[in-house]
Amino acid sequence: MSDIMHEIEIRRARRALDTEPVREDILRRIMEAAVLAPSCFNNQPWRFLVVTGEEHLSKIHANLPGANYWVKKAPVVVAVAVRKEDDCTLSDGRDYAFFDAALAVMNLVLQATHEGLIAHPIAGYKPVEIKEALGIPQDYTLITLVALGHPGDESHLNEKHLELEHSKRDRKPLEEVVFRNTWAAKE
Numbered sequence: 040m041s042d043i044m045h046e047i048e049i050r051r052a053r054r055a056l057d058t059e060p061v062r063e064d065i066l067r068r069i070m071e072a073a074v075l076a077p078s079c080f081n082n083q084p085w086r087f088l089v090v091t092g093e094e095h096l097s098k099i100h101a102n103l104p105g106a107n108y109w110v111k112k113a114p115v116v117v118a119v120a121v122r123k124e125d126d127c128t129l130s131d132g133r134d135y136a137f138f139d140a141a142l143a144v145m146n147l148v149l150q151a152t153h154e155g156l157i158a159h160p161i162a163g164y165k166p167v168e169i170k171e172a173l174g175i176p177q178d179y180t181l182i183t184l185v186a187l188g189h190p191g192d193e194s195h196l197n198e199k200h201l202e203l204e205h206s207k208r209d210r211k212p213l214e215e216v217v218f219r220n221t222w223a224a225k226e
């Protein structure tokens with residue numbers, strides 16, 4: 040198995056995080072991996088706000104729904120923000136800012152995995168409140184928050200999350216989503 044497949048396979052959206060801080064050199068490598076992602080016309084629309092320290096993290100904690108309680112253990116949360124107009128906007132709704140930000144986030148996630156960390160993107164938060172609290176201008180879309188940290192104790196996870204932590208990968212069969220030469224989507 041090639042090295043990159045190893046990281047792809049072992050990566051999971053785990054929730055059992057430790058509060059131990061992430062070393063600055065590791066954080067740097069993770070963010071460098073993120074910005075090496077390709078983007079339309081090399082527009083690099085992504086903006087990352089790396090949030091650490093109780094004073095700053097508390098602004099995020101105050102704006103999480105109950106189900107994302109586990110994010111409060113993360114010593115780092117990376118806020119990812121983009122503006123549609125900072126990247127290619129082509130016909131039929133092809134706005135590449137979101138696509139390109141996702142490519143960068145996946146680089147971030149894989150490098151974090153390589154470093155032995157958990158990197159878990161989430162969509163469940165109050166975007167308007169968090170943008171305001173972190174000083175992110177309103178015309179940016181806060182597309183995801185990535186909870187980042189070392190693997191930790193699972194005892195604070197609820198029953199559902201505890202089960203998911205050890206669950207098998209849940210994916211549609213390849214034939215349902217990958218076609219060869221002829222479009223074959225069922226729906």
Ligand SMILES: Cc1cc2nc3c(=O)[nH]c(=O)nc-3n(C[C@H](O)[C@H](O)[C@H](O)COP(=O)(O)O)c2cc1C
Pocket residue numbers: 050051052053106107160161162163164183208209
């Ligand atoms: C854009 C995005 C948003 C997500 N939002 C949340 C979230 O708010 N809370 C959560 O616990 N997990 C969240 N997840 C994790 C997914 O549920 C998880 O990636 C999916 O179930 C597949 O599991 P796996 O990553 O372990 O393969 C999110 C993942 C992505 C990519």
